Amino acid sequence: MARLFGDRIMLREYRRDDLPWIRQWVNDPAIVSNLSDIFLYPHALESTEAFLEAVIEGSSDSRGFVIADLESEAYIGQVNLDSIDWKNRAGSIGIVIGSSEQLGLGYGTEAMRLLIRFAFQEMNLNRLQLEVYDFNDRAYRCYVGCGFKEEGRLRERQYKNGRYVDVIQMGLLKSEWKEDVG
Template identity: 55%
Template sequence: MSRLYGERIVLREYQDADLEYMKTWVNDPNITANLSDNFLYPHSSYATESFFKTMVEGTSANKSFVIGDAASLQYIGQIDLYKIDWKNRFASLAIVVGRKECLGKGYGSEAIRLLQKFAFEELNLNRLELEVYEFNQAAHKCYLKCGFQEEGRYRKKIYKNGTYWDSLVMSILKNEYEK
């Protein structure tokens, strides 16, 4: 895959230097608190290295990018298209800004917009979808800003810190992106 350039970021391939950043955030509760239950338990270095190896070798079915700084290419986070359905032309989106000092600075929304352009204009997908936990208000706001619409919710699907929470289903269609 070629690199995708934005104003402040580039969506690029995985590089050896990214592994140390990944090892840091996968066990940081400040980063993983809003992510899936894949991050419920600590990740060993071996598990992170194994995942990293599949990304570097390109053996994953996902279309995955590192979110890097446009000038230095330094790791900021990761963004993926997964569960790609080529027949029906849709995919799920996942994103993580893995460096605390980069949170809340608009890198996520810029990465999502670049990935939308790639998904709709290059891959000719018709729909991108995602799930976001209702307590993750920053992500919800970001997705709305990027044109996603809430289309439903899984009621009380997530148990976190003694409370059951809804998981919101959001999507954007190609024609909505084009407006």
Template identity: 75%
Template sequence: MPRILGTQVMLREYRQDDLPWMRQWANDPEVVVHLSDIFLYPHTLESTEAFLHMMIDGSPDCKGFVIADRNDGAYIGQISLDTIDWKNRVGRIGIVIGSAEHMGRGYGTEAMKLLIGFAFREMNLNRLELEVFDFNDRAIRCYASCGFVQEGRLRERQYKKGQYWDVLQMGLLKSEWKDDTP
């Protein structure tokens, strides 16, 4: 799969030397608080390695990229279509920026726009969807700026940070998409 180039970032293949960067965020409370409950407990080196090998080897229903600095290819985070329903042309997006120092710089928004363009133009998907905790204002603004609309709310679905939070369901249709890929 070719690299997808943006202005600040590129979406590139996973490499074995991404492991230390993945290990750095996989147990970082500032990062994983925004992620699913698979990060509720500490992640072992073995589980991170297994995930990395799965991404390197590829899977028909999951297409993932490393979000990397466009100039030097340095790891910033990950973005993927975690579950692809080929019959109905639907993909579910997952994204993580791997360190607090990289958050809030537009890398996630640019990576989202690049992945959306790839999904609609190259993969011929018709619908993209994702879920986000309602306390994650930065991510909600990012997704909205990329064209996603809120389609549902799972009330008090997630227990995080000592209380129950709603989970927002967001979607984007190919017919609604405005291609402003960097």
């Protein structure tokens, strides 16, 4: 997959030497509390290695990129397109910034905009979708700023942090997307 370049970051291929960086966040409660329940239990080194190897080898259903510093190519996070439906030209986005220190610095927004442009212009997808928890205001603002619209709300769908929370479903259509926004 081609590299995508932004102002401060690049979206690049996964590498085996990304493993320590992924291992840093994959069991970090501050990071995974905003992610799906696949992170409810600790992830063993072997499962992280298997994920990374599947992505590198192309045997994973996930297609994606490492979010990396533009100059050093150092790992910041990752953004993936999952569940690509080629017939209907739709895909689901998942994104994670791998350390608390790098949250809120705009890396996620820049990565989303690069991925959206790639998905619509190069992959010819027509629809992108994602889910976000109602308490994740930072991510919600990012997605709205990139052009996503709230399409539905699964009320009290997930039990997180001692309470039931809504899962907000969001989508962006190619016809709605404007490159200056996204």
